[in-house]
Structure formats: structure tokens, C-alpha cells
Amino acid sequence: MPALVYLLVLMVIPLGLVIAYAFLTSGRFGGVQGPATLDNITRLFQPLYLEVLASSVVNAGLATFIAFLIGFPAALAITRLSLSWQTVALIAVVMPFWTNFLIRTYAWILLLNREGILSDGLALIGLGPIEVLYTREAVILGLTYAYIPLMVLPIYASLQRLDSMLLEAACNLGAGPWRRFRTILLPLTMPGIITGCLFVFIPSLGNFVIPELLGGGNSQMIGNLIRDQFLKSRDWPFGSALSLLVLALLVIIVMLQASAARRSRKWGA
Amino acid sequence: MTPWHKRRAVGLTLALGLTGMLALTACGGETTMGGGDEAATSAPASSEGGGAAESPQPAADFPTPNGGELNLYNWTDYISPDLLDRFESETGITVNLDTYDSNETLLAKLQSGGANYDVIMPSDYMVAQMIDLGLLQQIDVASFPNAQYLKPEFADAYYDPGRKYTAPYMYGTTGIAYDPTKAGMEITSWADFFAADSPAAGKIGTLNDQVEVIHAALRAVGSAPCSTNRDDYIKVEELLAGWKPNLAVINSDGVIGRMASGEQTVHMMWNGAFTRAEADNPNLEYVYPAEGVTVWADGLAVPVGAENMDNAKIFINWLMDPENIGEATNFVGYDNGITGSDEFMRADLGSNPAVIIPDEFKALAAPVPGCPLEAIDLYDQVWTNFKK
Numbered sequence: 001m002p003a004l005v006y007l008l009v010l011m012v013i014p015l016g017l018v019i020a021y022a023f024l025t026s027g028r029f030g031g032v033q034g035p036a037t038l039d040n041i042t043r044l045f046q047p048l049y050l051e052v053l054a055s056s057v058v059n060a061g062l063a064t065f066i067a068f069l070i071g072f073p074a075a076l077a078i079t080r081l082s083l084s085w086q087t088v089a090l091i092a093v094v095m096p097f098w099t100n101f102l103i104r105t106y107a108w109i110l111l112l113n114r115e116g117i118l119s120d121g122l123a124l125i126g127l128g129p130i131e132v133l134y135t136r137e138a139v140i141l142g143l144t145y146a147y148i149p150l151m152v153l154p155i156y157a158s159l160q161r162l163d164s165m166l167l168e169a170a171c172n173l174g175a176g177p178w179r180r181f182r183t184i185l186l187p188l189t190m191p192g193i194i195t196g197c198l199f200v201f202i203p204s205l206g207n208f209v210i211p212e213l214l215g216g217g218n219s220q221m222i223g224n225l226i227r228d229q230f231l232k233s234r235d236w237p238f239g240s241a242l243s244l245l246v247l248a249l250l251v252i253i254v255m256l257q258a259s260a261a262r263r264s265r266k267w268g269a
Numbered sequence: 270m271t272p273w274h275k276r277r278a279v280g281l282t283l284a285l286g287l288t289g290m291l292a293l294t295a296c297g298g299e300t301t302m303g304g305g306d307e308a309a310t311s312a313p314a315s316s317e318g319g320g321a322a323e324s325p326q327p328a329a330d331f332p333t334p335n336g337g338e339l340n341l342y343n344w345t346d347y348i349s350p351d352l353l354d355r356f357e358s359e360t361g362i363t364v365n366l367d368t369y370d371s372n373e374t375l376l377a378k379l380q381s382g383g384a385n386y387d388v389i390m391p392s393d394y395m396v397a398q399m400i401d402l403g404l405l406q407q408i409d410v411a412s413f414p415n416a417q418y419l420k421p422e423f424a425d426a427y428y429d430p431g432r433k434y435t436a437p438y439m440y441g442t443t444g445i446a447y448d449p450t451k452a453g454m455e456i457t458s459w460a461d462f463f464a465a466d467s468p469a470a471g472k473i474g475t476l477n478d479q480v481e482v483i484h485a486a487l488r489a490v491g492s493a494p495c496s497t498n499r500d501d502y503i504k505v506e507e508l509l510a511g512w513k514p515n516l517a518v519i520n521s522d523g524v525i526g527r528m529a530s531g532e533q534t535v536h537m538m539w540n541g542a543f544t545r546a547e548a549d550n551p552n553l554e555y556v557y558p559a560e561g562v563t564v565w566a567d568g569l570a571v572p573v574g575a576e577n578m579d580n581a582k583i584f585i586n587w588l589m590d591p592e593n594i595g596e597a598t599n600f601v602g603y604d605n606g607i608t609g610s611d612e613f614m615r616a617d618l619g620s621n622p623a624v625i626i627p628d629e630f631k632a633l634a635a636p637v638p639g640c641p642l643e644a645i646d647l648y649d650q651v652w653t654n655f656k657k
Contacts, residue, residue: 026642029402030380048650052657114532134518217477217519220656231373232479233649 018247021240030234040241049225053245056221059136059211060204063143064151067200068193070144071151076185078152079159090156093149105142105213112138112214134216142210143200150199158192159185194257202250222246331414331586332579334360339580342367342375342386344567347439349600356587362580379404379572387581390567394639396435397428399570406571408582410436415589415607423606426566427638435568436585437606439541439598442626442634443481443563445556446528446538446546456535458559459489465511467535474518474527474536479652481537481563484637486651488560495640502647509655519656528553540623541602547623555623557630564626564634566606 022040024032043049078089096104111117112133122128132138162185170180186193208223215221222242229239341348345368353364367386369375372395378384379399391399399405410416410432411424423437447456453468454461463486467473475482484494486508492501517533525542527533529549538546540555547553569588571581588594594605595613604624611619618624626634640648 029376029398048654048657052653055657115530131517134520212477216517217656218516220653224656225653228479228649228653231371231377233645234373235646235649 018240018243021237022244024237026235026237030230030236032236037237040237043238044241044245049242049245052220052225053222053249055219056205056223057249059140059143059219059221060201062140063147063204064197064201066140066144067148067151068197071148071196072155072193075152075155075159078156090153093152097149101146102209102213105146105210108138108142108145108214109133112141133214134218136215136219138214139211139219139221142214143204143207146207146210147200147203150203151196154192154195154199155189156192158189162188191261194261198254198257201253205250206246331412332582334362334580334583336361336363337577337580338363338365339388339577339584340365340367340386340575341584342369342378342384342389344368344390345370347390347567347601348597352593352596352600355596356584356593360583360587362583364584376404382574384572385574385576386572387575387577388584389570389572390438391435391570393426393428393566393568393636396426396568396570398639399572400429400434404573405434406573406575406578407433408571408578408585409433410585413582413586413589415586418589418591418607418609420606420608423566426568427636429568435570436589438567438569438588438594439601439603439605440564440566441540441603442557443476443478443485443537443539443565444543444623445535445558446543446553447535447556448528448531448550448552449554450552451531451534456556459485460560462535462537462558463489463508463512465508465515467512467515469535470515471517472532472534473512473515474520474524474533475516476521476524476537476539477519478521478537479648480640482655483648483651484563485537485558488558491560493561494563494637495644497641497643497647499647502651506651506654509651513655539603543623544602544618544621547621548617557626557633559633561633561635562630564636566636 021032023036023038025035025037025039027033074093078086078093081089109116113119114129114131114133116133118132119129122130132141166184166188167180170184175183205221206223206226208221208227211217211219211221211224217224222245226239226242226246229235229242339362341353341364343366347368348366353366356362357364369378372392375389375391376395376399379386379389380402396405413436416432416436419432419437425431426435426437429435445456445459445462447469449455451469452472454464456462461467462473483505486505487494487496487501490501490504490508492498492504496502518527524536524538525546528536528538528543528546531550538555543553543555547555569585571578571585575581588597589607591607591609592613594607595610598605598610598618599613599615602618602624604618
């Protein structure tokens with residue numbers, strides 16, 4: 001019963017509102033009014049908005065990929081530590097979450113700006129000064145940084161469950177490091193990897209603070225567009241329609257993931 | 270392969286996590302504004318005179334200070350903390366300050382109904398909307414003791430006829446700041462600012478302000494703000510598309526620092542911010558573009574639901590005193606609507622052409638009332654296309 005209330009209050013009602021708003025007309029000062037219309041939905045398919053969505057998917061995808069490239073070795077390294085050091089390392093991974101998200105993002109502004117440490121450091125070795133802040137690269141960096149713990153933790157969890165005897169056996173049978181990674185480590189930790197990727201991709205896709213602060217408003221993402229519809233343009237119905245578009249995309253991705261998991265389960269059985 | 274139950278466990282975690290993640294997508298790291306939870310100790314109206322040093326000749330029914338609190342909701346960095354301290358010590362009223370970054374944030378906060386503010390500072394077009402929406406209380410500013418100091422041009426306003434709801438705070442313009450020694454060109458118009466072949470390419474910045482940027486672009490293509498002619502917007506899109514490669518940053522924050530340090534040499538800028546950048550970089554010049562420039566004005570208003578109405582009136586009246594508002598100007602760098610305040614202004618502000626609009630540019634500077642919905646939709650599309 002409590003679960004039902006939880007679902008109703010946190011899921012069904014808000015989602016129902018978003019869906020209902022997406023089919024209404026916007027009021028003069030925000031809010032919604034009749035009559036019902038499909039205009040907001042058809043407007044979604046203008047190339048303009050699809051382009052914004054596509055570039056958001058690319059940004060979030062790149063952030064996810066980089067987070068994986070860094071997060072997987074990090075998780076692997078953590079499992080190689082002694083148990084007490086593992087705890088320390090995990091706390092260190094989670095610790096940034098104790099600091100306000102905005103403050104951490106602002107810190108990157110200080111690091112990346114033209115007079116910042118990165119630019120000055122590169123200038124010392126003759127490579128700078130460089131413009132990183134207010135570029136798309138800065139946005140991807142910020143997204144990667146913000147969500148990388150969500151990549152490390154699930155991968156760490158599945159690595160920990162991995163029977164290390166399998167690796168030893170493979171080693172004894174003459175498999176090199178790359179082969180051991182490809183045929184044992186990667187497939188067996190795939191559930192953790194996929195979980196981590198979704199955990200990084202999904203919040204990255206909807207994020208609007210990082211593109212605003214680190215992209216200098218120069219590389220708008222779908223989250224900014226939705227926020228602006230509600231706060232600046234005060235077109236709640238179109239903002240709701242955009243939210244539904246993002247939601248639909250995520251549902252498709254999660255369904256693909258589920259079917260991939262089912263397939264590999266079939267093979268595994 | 271992995272045992273089946275492990276996959277199921279991961280799947281379950283995933284499903285649970287996703288539910289939370291979907292929530293995150295909707296509000297990825299939004300800041301929560303503080304405030305709204307201040308203790309609601311309202312000061313009861315009091316007619317006993319007492320030691321109130323302010324308001325030299327109080328009107329018969331104008332309230333006198335009697336302690337209590339005042340919840341002020343203001344733009345970020347828009348009133349001097351020292352001035353608020355002085356208000357507190359002169360009146361015994363405790364001020365709780367909370368801040369917002371845009372008129373739209375202010376509106377959203379008031380519309381959500383959870384706010385509990387006594388004085389707010391919406392800009393002109395937003396005042397008009399808030400009056401329409403019934404969000405402001407009539408306070409009849411014209412009857413305040415210090416209404417005598419209102420400049421004639423501020424005694425009335427298109428957005429608040431008869432000054433029933435608002436007293437003027439600051440007004441200013443949204444123009445162009447540039448460094449003629451480094452920009453490599455002379456800028457006198459919006460057309461210069463938006464030029465695709467600008468020698469200042471890569472050093473140009475603009476405010477992250479949909480309304481002001483498109484107002485300006487419309488002016489540059491020979492149209493006017495809030496146009497509803499689609500052809501104008503096609504020209505605007507072309508203009509902005511040609512200009513965007515030159516643009517280093519679209520950001521309303523940090524403009525002062527970037528212009529003062531020379532990181533950017535051309536920037537759309539508010540005139541008050543300009544005076545603060547100019548203090549560090551005297552080469553900077555402020556341009557009143559030849560096609561016209563938006564004059565905006567912020568008003569002091571009392572929202573519906575204010576719990577300390579008397580203190581709100583006392584505060585607004587106090588800020589209409591020439592000395593007090595002059596000191597406020599010294600902090601923000603904008604001119605105000607009160608006669609005689611220039612006596613109390615810093616010398617460099619009172620004579621600064623960026624602050625006081627010179628006579629030859631007065632004809633260029635005019636307020637722009639809120640656009641009709643049709644234009645807002647077009648603005649929105651052009652802006653999305655520009656920023657993507």
C-alpha cells in the first residue's frame with residue numbers, strides 16, 4: 001500500500017500532469033488553458049528542436065563514454081585494494097556529492113577560464129593560453145565530472161561479485177591481459193557497465209546547469225530548452241511536450257537495454 | 270555466463286534507480302532559492318509618533334516604524350548592504366534579503382504562492398503583467414510623504430498609470446560597451462555590433478537575454494522590437510547566424526570582469542554594469558546605438574500576501590529620499606527616479622554619459638512594453654535556433 005501511494009504521488013500524478021499539459025494551449029502568463037491541441041506535439045518535429053535533442057544526446061553520450069573509460073579502470077583499481085582501503089576509496093568517490101553541485105561546477109569555471117590554472121599551466125609549457133571555458137568540450141567535461149561516481153559504483157559492485165578464480169584460470173590457460181579483459185571481465189561486468197552508463201547518460205541528457213555555466217549559454221541542451229519554455233517563454237505546454245520527447249527517448253533506451261539483457265541471459269542459460 | 274539471479278538483481282536495482290533518475294532529469298541540480306520561511310512577526314500598525322527620525326513630514330495616515338521585519342526579494346547584488354544596515358538602524362526594522370536573477374523567476378515564485386515577501390522589484394513590463402495577474406497590492410505611492418521628490422518623468426509610468434502600485438527604483442539602458450583601442454572598429458549602431466565581418470571577432474560577448482538580444486537584432490535589420498512580421502525574423506536569423514561565429518560568450522554573469530580585464534572587447538551591457546567595468550578599464554566606451562536602445566525601469570512593489578505592509582511602505586518611502594536613493598545609485602551605478610539624488614551621488618556617476626542619458630541620445634532611448642504572444646513565440650524560435 002505505501003508503495004502504491006509512493007508511485008501515485010511521485011510518479012503517476014506528476015507524469016499525468018506533464019502529459020495533460022502537453023496537449024493544452026499556453027496561457028498569456030504561463031499556465032495552461034483550453035482548448036486541447038496537437039500543435040505542441042507537431043512542433044516537436046521541427047528540425048530545430050530535433051537538432052537540439054540530437055546534440056544533447058551526443059554530449060551526454062560522449063560524457064558517458066569518457067566516464068566509462070575513466071570509471072572502469074578506477075573501479076578495477078579499487079577492487080584490487082585491501083578491504084579497508086576499498087572503503088576509503090569508495091568514500092573518496094562519493095565525497096564530491098557532499099559538496100553542493102553548483103559549487104563544484106563553479107569551481108570548474110575557476111579552473112578552466114582563461115586566467116585559470118589549466119590555461120596558465122599550459123602557457124608555462126608553451127601550449128597556452130587556451131579557451132576551454134564556454135565551449136562544448138567544457139560542457140562534456142563538466143557532465144563527465146558530475147556523474148562519474150554513478151559509473152564507478154555499479155561497475156565496482158559487479159567487479160566485486162566477479163569470481164577472481166575465473167581470471168586466474170584464464171591466466172593459467174595462457175590468456176593474455178587483453179583476452180582476459182575481453183572474454184571474462186567485460187562480459188561478466190556488463191550489467192554493471194550498462195547500469196553505470198544509464199546512470200550517467202540520463203541525468204546528463206536533462207542537465208541544464210552545466211551547459212549554462214560551463215557552456216556560457218553557447219551550447220544549449222534540451223534541458224535548457226525545457227527550462228526556458230517554463231521560465232522565460234512561459235510556454236508550459238510546449239515545455240511539457242519537450243519533456244515527453246526526452247522521456248520517450250529514455251524509455252526506448254531502457255527497453256533496448258532490457259531486451260539486450262534478456263538476449264544475453266538466453267545465451268547464458 | 271553470469272547466473273541469472275544476479276542479472277535480475279541488477280535489473281531490479283536499475284529499475285529502482287531509474288525511477289529516481291527520471292526525477293533527476295526533470296530538475297537536474299536546480300538551485301533552491303532560500304527564504305520564504307522567515308518568521309512572520311508582522312509589525313502591527315501603530316499611530317504613536319515616537320522616535321522615528323525618518324519621513325520629515327509624515328502624512329496623517331502614513332505608518333511610522335515600530336520594529337518588526339521586512340522581507341525583501343530583490344535582484345542579485347542590486348542594493349548596498351551598508352544602505353540596508355542604515356535602514357535597519359534608523360527604523361529598527363530587520364530586513365531579510367532574498368534574491369532572484371530574472372523577472373521570470375520572480376513571477377514564477379509569486380505565482381507558486383509559496384513566497385512571503387513584503388517588497389519586490391519587478392521591471393516595467395513585468396509590473397504591467399503582475400498588475401494584470403492581480404499579484405500586486407495598491408499602495409498609492411503618489412500619497413507617500415516622499416512622493417514630492419519623484420522626477421516629473423517618473424510621476425507616471427505606462428506600466429503603472431498614476432503610480433498606484435510601484436515607486437521607481439533604478440532605471441537604465443541596455444546598450445553596447447566596447448574598447449575602441451582594441452576592437453579595431455568604431456561602433457555606433459546595432460548593425461556594427463552584429464556585423465558578420467567584425468574585426469573584433471572572437472572577442473565579442475552578449476547578454477544571455479532572449480528579449481534584449483532579439484530586440485536589438487530586430488532594430489539592426491531595420492525593424493522594431495516585438496515585430497509580428499515573419500520576414501523580419503528571417504532577416505534576424507540570417508544576421509545572427511552570420512554573427513555567431515564571432516561570438517565568444519553568451520552570458521549575463523561576469524560581464525564586468527570580462528570587459529574590465531579585456532578578455533572581451535565588445536559586449537552587450539547594462540549601463541550600470543558598464544560604469545563598474547569602466548572604473549577598472551577607462552578605455553571602455555558606452556554606445557547608445559543609432560537604431561534605438563531599450564530603457565528599462567525597476568519598480569518597488571508590494572506583492573499580494575505581504576505580511577508587513579506598514580514596513581513595506583516605510584521601506585519604499587525611505588528609498589524615495591534623495592540621500593538614501595543617491596547612496597543606492599552609488600552602489601549599483603544606475604540612475605534613479607528621485608529629484609535631488611544627484612547631490613548625493615559620486616561625482617563620476619552624476620556626470621557619466623552612460624548613467625545620465627545625454628540629451629542628444631534621449632530620442633533613441635525608450636521603454637519597450639511586453640511583446641504580444643505571437644512575437645514571443647517568434648522570439649523563442651529565433652533564440653533557440655541561435656543558441657543551439
